[in-house]
Amino acid sequence: MNKQLVKTLLTTVAIMLALSSVAQASPEEDRQAFVKFFHDRFPNVKGDDWINGVYAIDSASRAQWEEIEDFPPYEIYVDEGKKLFETKFANGKSLADCFENGGIGIKQNYPYFDTKRGEVVTLELAINECREKNGEKPWGWKKGKLAAVSAYMAWTSRGKKTNVKIPNDPRALAAYEAGKKHFYSRRGQLNMACAHCHMHYSGNKLRADITSPALGHTTHFPVFRSKWGSLGTLHRRFGGCNKQVRAKPFKAQSEEYRNLEYFLTYMNNGLPINGPGARK
Template identity: 40%
Template sequence: MIRKVVTASVVALFGVAALNAGTYNAQAEKDRKALVSYFTKKFSNPEKNKQFFPYANAEDFKSLMPVKNVEDFRMGSYAYDKMGRAQYEEINEMPPYEDNIDAGEELYNKTKGIKQCFPDPAIAGEYPKFDDKKHKVVTLSVAINDCLKAHKQKTWKLTKGKMADLEAYFAAKSKEAGKKVDIKIQSKAAAAAYERGKKNYYSQRGYLKLSCATCHVQGAGNRVRREVLSPLLGHTTHFPVYRLKWQGLGTLERRIKGCEKNQGEKPHKPGSAWMSDMLYFMAYMSNGLPVDGPDIRK
């Protein structure tokens, strides 16, 4: 009898724990679904939904395509930019990042500790993660450097070089395996980090008083000079990217630094709590979308 009571109590306890774990991402799920709904409506028929494009002209609408599948947002602005898509597909016939994938595979096989830390390389969609023991968000770049430090190896720059090459290999293996973005929020502290990241993303900063959302939520699909602005939905799925402007491969941290400069503010340091929290929020917004990196951007 006592054994039955104890067993029932343990089952009930774990049931409550599981229920509580499932509630930590409730607000994040609400935000993500609202974002998907917003972009689905906005790009279902851009010309018909002109209220979303207050500065667009007739020529702009000729280049905007409807997005019929939510998963297409993994392509960024090429999901709806007709001219950009054509250029993108032409360049991707001979991807300039293939050598980076090969270099990343060599790093994976030859760098001490990397295989032990990441036995399955198809992990691109699992980061950033909230580490409850460290009480912070850990991006893939930081996790790689933590692994190197644990094996007494020299750490790498978080924005390009070896870091971008290894992440390109991880992304390619994730894409090959059909992996999707799968970011977890499983504790109160993780939910708080998500909220900080959301605040960072939507807060106006710099002398231009812009937020990330100004360009990539409200402004997505609108044109700045000759470029069509990309959407928050799908933003993290395709990194690292070979950017034509860079003539090389870069991590998401590198791109965020560039965006912050464009906003007229001093960029936050890659690996900082501020940037890591924001990347956690951004990645969660792409939950369920296919990993599509490495890729090309202008």
């Protein structure tokens, strides 16, 4: 009897220790566990194919996607984005002046934590802030011109490896943890977390859809979704996901979504940028 009790106690202590070590895991340990989870769940996915989302795990839809990629619907919008990117502001400056390397091939470094401001800066936020700083009106956050420019900037960054950093600043870690919390928290009338569909049930059918693995989710944004019939930013998709579990979505570029993007993109560190993408 006593032996049993001791055993139970010991197990409890062991579990508590394990739990506390999970809570204290560094972002890098989180990332490695995250990657391992998907590698174990989908052992047939090769190399960096994660960046292709559901098409990495479903050959039937992949065939149609490859057909679409033969002349992808986003190309004419990448061209538009390039024109917008190169169009000078009224003051003679342009978007290129606000970014490192003239804005070319830099998407892999976004989002980043700005230690001066103490918050996460996404590429879309930086684009609109650049416009405002130069006396131009900001664009809408979810689609249209901003998405087109973001798509062009992603296009110039294709093949570069996602490289999100968490600087040694407690506020940066807090932003990361807030994003992580969003990902794993249940919400909405369906009481589901991002992690339910895109980790634990990923690859299963949700009505007629197969849910995509979260690993690789951020690399191909912005995306041209057939459902939208237009380009949309990552935050537009976040809003859609939240709505689908019958939760009230947060605003695009809200602190909540910027933190979520920070966490998710960090999980994709090392995976190449392949945006913009085409999705169903």
